[in-house]
Amino acid sequence: MSGALTVEGVTKVFARTRRTGEVVALDGIDLHVDPGELVCIVGASGCGKSTLLNIAGGLDTATAGAVRVDGERVVGPGPDRGMVFQAYSLYPWKSVADNIAFGLRIARWPAPRRDERVRELLGIMGLTEWAGHRPGQLSGGMRQRVAIARALAPEPDVLLLDEPFGALDAQTKRAMQDFLLQVQSRTATTILMVTHDVAEAVYLSQRVYVFSARPGRVADEVIIPFGPQRGTTVQRDPRFLDLRDEIEDLLHPTRAPV
Amino acid sequence: MAEPAATLRESPAPAGDAVTARPARPPTPSPATGVRGRQQSALGRLRGDIDPKLRTGLSVLGLVLLIGGWQLLAGRSSSTLLPTPLETWNGGVDLYRGGELVGDITASSQRVAIGYGMSLVIGIVLGVLIGSFRSVEALTTSPIGFLRYIPASALGSLFLLWLGIDEAPKIALIVVGTVFYNILMIADVAAGVPRQLVNAAYTLGAGRWRVLRQVVLPHSVPGIIDVARINLAAAWLMLVVSELLAAESGLALRIFSLYRARNVEGMFALLIIFGIIGAVSDIALRALRRRTSSWADA
Numbered sequence: 001m002s003g004a005l006t007v008e009g010v011t012k013v014f015a016r017t018r019r020t021g022e023v024v025a026l027d028g029i030d031l032h033v034d035p036g037e038l039v040c041i042v043g044a045s046g047c048g049k050s051t052l053l054n055i056a057g058g059l060d061t062a063t064a065g066a067v068r069v070d071g072e073r074v075v076g077p078g079p080d081r082g083m084v085f086q087a088y089s090l091y092p093w094k095s096v097a098d099n100i101a102f103g104l105r106i107a108r109w110p111a112p113r114r115d116e117r118v119r120e121l122l123g124i125m126g127l128t129e130w131a132g133h134r135p136g137q138l139s140g141g142m143r144q145r146v147a148i149a150r151a152l153a154p155e156p157d158v159l160l161l162d163e164p165f166g167a168l169d170a171q172t173k174r175a176m177q178d179f180l181l182q183v184q185s186r187t188a189t190t191i192l193m194v195t196h197d198v199a200e201a202v203y204l205s206q207r208v209y210v211f212s213a214r215p216g217r218v219a220d221e222v223i224i225p226f227g228p229q230r231g232t233t234v235q236r237d238p239r240f241l242d243l244r245d246e247i248e249d250l251l252h253p254t255r256a257p258v
Numbered sequence: 259m260a261e262p263a264a265t266l267r268e269s270p271a272p273a274g275d276a277v278t279a280r281p282a283r284p285p286t287p288s289p290a291t292g293v294r295g296r297q298q299s300a301l302g303r304l305r306g307d308i309d310p311k312l313r314t315g316l317s318v319l320g321l322v323l324l325i326g327g328w329q330l331l332a333g334r335s336s337s338t339l340l341p342t343p344l345e346t347w348n349g350g351v352d353l354y355r356g357g358e359l360v361g362d363i364t365a366s367s368q369r370v371a372i373g374y375g376m377s378l379v380i381g382i383v384l385g386v387l388i389g390s391f392r393s394v395e396a397l398t399t400s401p402i403g404f405l406r407y408i409p410a411s412a413l414g415s416l417f418l419l420w421l422g423i424d425e426a427p428k429i430a431l432i433v434v435g436t437v438f439y440n441i442l443m444i445a446d447v448a449a450g451v452p453r454q455l456v457n458a459a460y461t462l463g464a465g466r467w468r469v470l471r472q473v474v475l476p477h478s479v480p481g482i483i484d485v486a487r488i489n490l491a492a493a494w495l496m497l498v499v500s501e502l503l504a505a506e507s508g509l510a511l512r513i514f515s516l517y518r519a520r521n522v523e524g525m526f527a528l529l530i531i532f533g534i535i536g537a538v539s540d541i542a543l544r545a546l547r548r549r550t551s552s553w554a555d556a
Contacts, residue, residue, distance in 0.1 A: 057461050058461070059460060059461070077460040077461045078461070078463055079461070081461065082461065083457070083458065085457070085458065087454075088452055088455075089458040091455065091473070091476075093476050093479075093551070093553045093554075102462055103463055106463045106468065107463055134553050150462070151461070154462065154463065
């Protein structure tokens with residue numbers, strides 16, 4: 001199985017500007033995501049977690065260190081690492097089906113295979129009836145499903161999710177989380193996801209990296225002991241709340257003892 | 259987040275605080291017939307929606323008011339220098355019978371179409387590049403900033419020397435008089451393409467030319483059409499300048515020759531024709547925007 005993501009000593013320094021001094025956004029980040037694993041990064045805003053994701057996606061470059069996928073060094077963006085952003089990344093003039101097919105056309109998939117792949121993804125995402133609609137006609141949750149389908153279409157080794165459910169209401173978010181677990185169990189794609197929602201991280205991941213801010217560092221790695229089957233039983237598991245509290249305390253050390 | 263607010267509300271206000279010092283307002287039970295809020299009429303409401311029929315009615319009313327006001331003004335003055343709408347109509351009919359009107363309209367429209375078309379092509383190519391690449395923007399900022407302040411109308415005689423007296427100098431004048439507006443405004447449109455859309459394309463394997471063609475350009479289409487609509491007026495302005503320099507046919511040239519003949523009705527008729535051509539092209543561009551860019555209005 002492929003899709004091993006490793007981050008080796010990644011440091012990102014933003015140059016001094018007129019208003020700010022040199023900013024160390026990421027300071028020697030080491031982490032890894034094993035093939036087929038779902039790992040979350042949580043951290044307060046400003047801890048550089050989105051910057052790290054952009055570096056892994058090849059949209060930004062590291063000042064030092066490297067990101068590797070299956071041992072190969074990431075030097076730029078590519079369809080082997082699908083990315084999903086928080087919102088507003090669909091092409092509003094293209095239909096749902098054409099949005100999903102965008103990466104397949106670039107990769108020159110032959111039309112019959114492409115159509116079949118789009119149909120398959122529409123089915124997985126529950127969007128079959130919406131294939132011909134434009135993103136503007138969809139709800140926020142449906143749009144993010146399209147964005148995930150578009151990123152998954154060219155069969156990436158790794159899926160990078162940058163707060164993909166951050167703009168959704170609580171109910172839709174819950175549905176999308178279960179949906180993501182389902183997709184992952186079906187596709188076995190390696191997933192690295194950034195979120196600021198600790199409960200979401202505990203619910204979804206096999207492991208959680210907790211980032212501290214300014215400079216962004218890995219403060220801790222928390223192993224989530226629940227099996228692949230998640231659901232309300234997990235959320236009512238006393239360990240779930242303990243883990244959530246443990247991570248919350250790591251994020252806000254001053255607030256810890258009550 | 260909610261915690262500090264809660265503490266604030268719970269903490270006792272310091273003595274003598276203006277808020278606590280004010281006596282509590284006695285509860286005044288409003289009578290059952292009372293209303294709350296100020297009623298808003300559809301017409302007077304800022305950005306309110308109005309009935310489509312009312313909308314059409316108001317548009318027609320605007321036109322009627324314009325013509326009515328003109329009639330009133332022209333009817334009251336005894337001067338022959340301000341013809342009434344009817345006299346203008348007759349003046350137009352006379353011009354049509356004179357046989358040169360259609361040729362003039364064609365000549366002028368053709369100049370604007372070719373010149374403005376070239377200006378738009380240059381504007382789209384350079385504008386999209388400037389809006390997309392910081393390097394191109396940096397390279398072109400100072401030359402364009404300098405060149406665009408040279409009044410294009412002042413270049414007319416130079417173009418006559420360089421390009422002769424045929425169509426070329428006229429078209430060149432229209433291009434130069436509009437191209438800088440088009441470049442800069444289209445650059446703004448292209449720079450407004452959300453970065454997420456560009457990044458998403460990159461992560462799906464697109465190269466930069468594909469991103470330009472398949473992301474930046476389609477996203478800019480409605481904005482480019484809007485720019486084309488706005489700057490079209492400047493193209494007609496430059497047409498007038500160009501035809502006054504040297505021309506054998508054309509609407510602006512005809513206005514000048516009618517002035518020599520003191521044919522004010524004819525001059526008015528030509529002005530109205532300018533207005534009609536402008537309005538028709540505006541409607542056409544608006545229809546084009548609706549057809550191509552319905553996604554942008556959702």
